[in-house]
Amino acid sequence: MVRSLLPTILQTLLHGLTVLLLPPLLPGLIAKTKALMAGRQGPPVLQLYYDLAKLARKRAVFSRTTTWVFLAGPVGGVAAGLAASCLVPFGHTPAPVSFEGDVILFAYLFGLARFLTILSALDTGSSFEGMGAAREATFSALAEPALFLGFAALAKATSSLSLGTMLAFPGSLATRFTGPLILILAGWVIVYLAENSRIPVDDPNTHLELTMIHEVMVLDHSGRPFALVLYGASLKLLVLGALILTPALPRATHAWQNWLAFYLALGGLAVAVGLVESSMARFRMTKVPQFLVAGVLATGFAFLLMLV
Amino acid sequence: MKLYLLALLAAAASGVPGLWMRRRGGEVAVGLLGLAGVLGLWASLAVLSGGPGGSFAIRTASLGTPGLLVVDPVAAFFAIPVLVLAFCGALYGLGYWEGRRGNTPALRLVYGLLVACLVLLVAASHILVFLLAWEGMAIAAFLLVMAEDREAETRRAGWIYLVATHTGTLFLFAAFALLARTTGQSGFAALPAGLAATGAGTALFALFLLGFGFKAGMLPLHFWLPPAHAAAPSHVSALMSGVLLKMGILGLVRFLSWVPDPPLWWGGVLVALGALSGLLGVAFALGQHDLKRLLAYHSIENIGIILLGLGLGTLGKSLGNPVMQTLGYAGALLHVLNHSLFKGLLFLSAGAVLHATGTRDLERLGGLGQRMPWTSGAFLVGSWAICGLPPLNGFVSEWLIYLGAFRGLGLGRQAWPVVILLSLALIGALALACFAKAFGAVFLGLPRTGAGAGAREAPRVMLLPMGVLALACLAIGVAPLLVMPALGRVAEALGPAAGAGLSALGGLGAISGVALALGLLALLLWRWLRPVPQAGDLPTWDCGYAAPDARMEYTASSFADGLVRGLRWALWPVVHRPRVSGWFPRLTRYESHVPDPVLDRAAAPSLRLTVKGAALLRVAQGGALPVYLLYVLLTLLVLLVWMVA
Numbered sequence: 001m002v003r004s005l006l007p008t009i010l011q012t013l014l015h016g017l018t019v020l021l022l023p024p025l026l027p028g029l030i031a032k033t034k035a036l037m038a039g040r041q042g043p044p045v046l047q048l049y050y051d052l053a054k055l056a057r058k059r060a061v062f063s064r065t066t067t068w069v070f071l072a073g074p075v076g077g078v079a080a081g082l083a084a085s086c087l088v089p090f091g092h093t094p095a096p097v098s099f100e101g102d103v104i105l106f107a108y109l110f111g112l113a114r115f116l117t118i119l120s121a122l123d124t125g126s127s128f129e130g131m132g133a134a135r136e137a138t139f140s141a142l143a144e145p146a147l148f149l150g151f152a153a154l155a156k157a158t159s160s161l162s163l164g165t166m167l168a169f170p171g172s173l174a175t176r177f178t179g180p181l182i183l184i185l186a187g188w189v190i191v192y193l194a195e196n197s198r199i200p201v202d203d204p205n206t207h208l209e210l211t212m213i214h215e216v217m218v219l220d221h222s223g224r225p226f227a228l229v230l231y232g233a234s235l236k237l238l239v240l241g242a243l244i245l246t247p248a249l250p251r252a253t254h255a256w257q258n259w260l261a262f263y264l265a266l267g268g269l270a271v272a273v274g275l276v277e278s279s280m281a282r283f284r285m286t287k288v289p290q291f292l293v294a295g296v297l298a299t300g301f302a303f304l305l306m307l308v
Numbered sequence: 309m310k311l312y313l314l315a316l317l318a319a320a321a322s323g324v325p326g327l328w329m330r331r332r333g334g335e336v337a338v339g340l341l342g343l344a345g346v347l348g349l350w351a352s353l354a355v356l357s358g359g360p361g362g363s364f365a366i367r368t369a370s371l372g373t374p375g376l377l378v379v380d381p382v383a384a385f386f387a388i389p390v391l392v393l394a395f396c397g398a399l400y401g402l403g404y405w406e407g408r409r410g411n412t413p414a415l416r417l418v419y420g421l422l423v424a425c426l427v428l429l430v431a432a433s434h435i436l437v438f439l440l441a442w443e444g445m446a447i448a449a450f451l452l453v454m455a456e457d458r459e460a461e462t463r464r465a466g467w468i469y470l471v472a473t474h475t476g477t478l479f480l481f482a483a484f485a486l487l488a489r490t491t492g493q494s495g496f497a498a499l500p501a502g503l504a505a506t507g508a509g510t511a512l513f514a515l516f517l518l519g520f521g522f523k524a525g526m527l528p529l530h531f532w533l534p535p536a537h538a539a540a541p542s543h544v545s546a547l548m549s550g551v552l553l554k555m556g557i558l559g560l561v562r563f564l565s566w567v568p569d570p571p572l573w574w575g576g577v578l579v580a581l582g583a584l585s586g587l588l589g590v591a592f593a594l595g596q597h598d599l600k601r602l603l604a605y606h607s608i609e610n611i612g613i614i615l616l617g618l619g620l621g622t623l624g625k626s627l628g629n630p631v632m633q634t635l636g637y638a639g640a641l642l643h644v645l646n647h648s649l650f651k652g653l654l655f656l657s658a659g660a661v662l663h664a665t666g667t668r669d670l671e672r673l674g675g676l677g678q679r680m681p682w683t684s685g686a687f688l689v690g691s692w693a694i695c696g697l698p699p700l701n702g703f704v705s706e707w708l709i710y711l712g713a714f715r716g717l718g719l720g721r722q723a724w725p726v727v728i729l730l731s732l733a734l735i736g737a738l739a740l741a742c743f744a745k746a747f748g749a750v751f752l753g754l755p756r757t758g759a760g761a762g763a764r765e766a767p768r769v770m771l772l773p774m775g776v777l778a779l780a781c782l783a784i785g786v787a788p789l790l791v792m793p794a795l796g797r798v799a800e801a802l803g804p805a806a807g808a809g810l811s812a813l814g815g816l817g818a819i820s821g822v823a824l825a826l827g828l829l830a831l832l833l834w835r836w837l838r839p840v841p842q843a844g845d846l847p848t849w850d851c852g853y854a855a856p857d858a859r860m861e862y863t864a865s866s867f868a869d870g871l872v873r874g875l876r877w878a879l880w881p882v883v884h885r886p887r888v889s890g891w892f893p894r895l896t897r898y899e900s901h902v903p904d905p906v907l908d909r910a911a912a913p914s915l916r917l918t919v920k921g922a923a924l925l926r927v928a929q930g931g932a933l934p935v936y937l938l939y940v941l942l943t944l945l946v947l948l949v950w951m952v953a
Contacts, residue, residue: 060837061846061849062846063846063847063848063849064845064846064847065675065753065754065847065848066848067677067678067681067684067752069677069688069751069752071834071837074833074837075830075833075834075837076830078829078833079826079829079830079833080826082829083822083825083826083829086822086825087822097818097821097822099814099815099818100711100813100814100815101707101710101711101714101813101815102815102818103714104706104707104710104711105698105703105707105815105818105819105822107733108696108697108698108703108736109698109822109826111695111696111697111736111737111740112692112697112698114740115692115695115697115740115743115744118744118748119688119744119747119748119752122744122747122748122752122753122862123677123748123752123753124753124848125674125675125752125753125754125848125856125858125861126848126849126850126851126856126861127850127856127860127861127862128850128851129862130748130753130861130862130866130867131862133744133748133862133867134862134866134867134868134869134870135870137740137741137744137745137867137871138741138870138871138874140737140740140741141734141737141738141740141741141871143737144733144734144736144737145730145733145734145737147733148729148730148733149726149729149730151714151729152714152717152726152729155714155717156717156718159718161711161714161715219849219851220848220849224836224837225837228833228837289874303726
């Protein structure tokens with residue numbers, strides 16, 4: 001009994017450890033790539049771990065305007081992200097929790113995180129944070145259809161409603177990459193960049209509050225709440241990254257090969273994001289909706305291709 | 309059945325003692341409605357848990373088939389929100405309405421009668437009883453909307469409502485007449501197979517859809533809804549939005565349950581109307597500044613979601629796909645219950661805001677979270693649930709509809725499931741934006757005017773019903789398996805599909821698990837954050853500016869501006885934007901409104917045209933007796949000529 005359950009337990013354990021420990025590495029990799037591309041040395045890859053450790057020891061500052069809702073954003077963001085991470089497979093390894101219809105729960109958990117983040121931004125009464133919150137709400141309304149059209153196309157292709165089987169796109173690596181999957185992944189990369197507030201939608205390193213989206217919503221957070229915000233953002237990079245990477249990964253026979261492939265691909269994704277950020281500027285705010293609509297169109301065409 | 313009838317009587321009588329009592333009339337009414345609630349819930353839950361229903365009949369030949377009232381699963385299911393919300397609303401009314409205005413006893417009486425009509429209506433199984441209860445409900449609701457008829461806005465809202473509801477009833481008269489002709493009896497009975505595809509079937513569908521669509525607030529027949537919900541006292545708004553609109557859905561559910569073989573296009577029409585109502589409902593809500601109007605537009609959105617579910621179920625029924633059918637119908641029905649819970653909660657907390665501040669204008673509120681913590685918590689729970697976010701009840705019903713639509717994708721080249729999926733996804737995202745705006749503008753940040761700054765928490769008697777509704781939202785969200793057996797029985801009434809399969813859905817247990825995990829994680833993280841030493845009384849760090857004030861805050865309009873501007877092709881916002889010029893521009897004012905295009909551009913002009921047309925007829929009726937005698941003479945002459953010829 002125990003012997004037969006052991007692989008599952010180990011897998012789940014590894015999944016949990018990956019979720020808890022790995023995320024802060026990704027922003028570090030992106031930053032390093034950008035620095036190297038710009039000919040700088042840049043901060044160490046582990047910088048975010050140091051930051052988190054430091055923030056955890058720091059005292060937080062609260063504005064007199066805020067209520068408990070101010071803390072609900074960071075808490076809800078991390079809790080929802082962790083809950084969502086249980087539903088998604090990391091590469092071709094099974095997700096800890098998997099059931100028919102988990103894909104909807106997955107998408108709505110991120111909705112919950114967004115809702116609470118927006119509210120905690122509005123709680124400060126700051127005009128800048130209100131601006132960021134309004135942008136976040138507006139742009140995510142366009143990202144949502146792209147995500148769901150992609151799900152619809154995958155559900156059609158695999159006749160399944162569980163992320164575990166949906167993302168394990170049928171066929172070998174060579175035969176898998178046909179029109180639909182390419183289009184889905186293209187649309188989802190756009191969603192990925194938008195949801196994670198990366199260039200060309202948002203610039204996490206900008207110093208002009210008027211142009212920011214996500215970063216401006218957390219201007220007033222400090223200390224431990226801010227540590228949660230940063231960890232939550234990196235968690236989102238990991239979990240949504242798993243969503244894009246899994247269908248594109250080769251299927252190996254041994255579990256360790258699958259894990260290795262996933263980790264390598266994740267690193268590759270971070271480097272790719274860094275390369276995108278180094279090679280282009282962010283769009284004007286008015287162009288962002290068009291970019292997101294391109295994502296909707298890509299996944300929409302993917303779905304149409306699945307029909308024929 | 310006896311219990312159910314007793315509940316009916318208790319509800320009808322609830323306002324009567326208060327007519328003579330000088331004091332405590334309200335408490336008596338609440339007590340009687342509570343009694344009605346206990347009796348009615350007992351009867352309903354007995355039926356829903358698989359017990360035998362009952363029927364009530366008066367044995368007279370003239371009424372046709374004997375059953376007048378039947379408590380079947382559908383009736384029992386729709387009775388639950390009626391009884392719960394009626395009690396919560398009455399209790400809330402003690403703090404909200406009693407002792408402040410003059411017409412309290414009359415309001416209580418009509419409130420009780422409205423509840424009795426609703427209880428009667430859900431169980432009606434005879435055309436006459438149904439129409440009587442329907443009319444009683446419409447008139448009682450009209451009287452309640454007119455409670456504050458000293459204000460011109462209220463009077464206008466009341467008249468529009470009266471006209472709209474009677475137009476709908478007119479369609480229902482036609483529909484039921486046709487139904488009685490087709491089936492040959494005046495009780496509710498299943499239609500013969502094959503009828504739905506004929507012309508009579510099509511006419512029935514169209515008439516019922518129009519008649520019930522008016523009541524449900526389906527687009528574009530919704531125009532009466534926002535003004536009426538905004539003008540009514542808040543506990544009445546809660547009852548209207550939570551329960552009255554659902555009577556339109558009840559009618560559609562009853563009709564669909566009689567049709568054994570709906571044509572494929574019926575489902576398509578329902579889905580299309582649902583998508584239209586859902587998307588435009590939430591889009592219009594985004595443009596509102598009036599808190600209660602905003603909530604009213606969200607009722608339209610949720611009716612859209614319910615119609616999407618009904619459409620999905622009907623598609624499944626036509627295609628012979630029991631999974632799609634059960635999931636669609638079950639999702640729609642559960643959303644009926646859920647919406648009445650969270651919308652009731654939202655209207656009650658909006659009423660508490662109105663009670664405390666005297667305004668419904670989002671741009672004048674703000675910062676109430678610090679002053680009214682319990683009310684703000686209640687509104688947050690309601691917003692959370694209405695956005696369909698886990699782990700509250702709105703998520704469960706939307707999840708069922710999503711699941712059904714995803715399953716429907718596998719069936720050949722059906723386009724409708726994708727329409728449902730996309731609409732639900734977009735509605736969800738827009739509702740999230742809209743409630744972030746509403747909650748943020750009312751409860752977060754700084755008070756924008758003195759109205760918000762002087763607010764105090766609502767009295768306990770108003771908070772208690774909100775707490776009950778909030779807990780109900782949480783309970784269904786965390787433990788959806790509890791309601792599934794009952795839901796399966798109701799869904800079975802709509803078709804021969806296996807409703808029992810609902811409880812076997814593996815996802816429901818997992819949703820509970822994830823909900824609990826989410827709660828536990830949040831608690832742990834909260835504990836980690838919570839023992840925070842406060843570093844003194846500090847302002848918001850407004851990017852270095854240390855004295856931010858309320859006038860610099862992002863307003864509700866500016867929050868929604870991006871989306872409203874993106875949707876201006878559908879919303880037609882009216883923007884008043886003065887030109888700012890010169891080195892020292894003078895004080896100026898920017899305004900943007902999103903009026904209801906159907907009311908302003910279609911319904912109101914056509915109403916004016918009708919009145920004008922009626923004025924033309926007046927020429928024939930001048931009031932002069934000789935002319936009338938002339939009419940009589942002429943008529944007799946014509947008849948004589950006709951008879952001779």
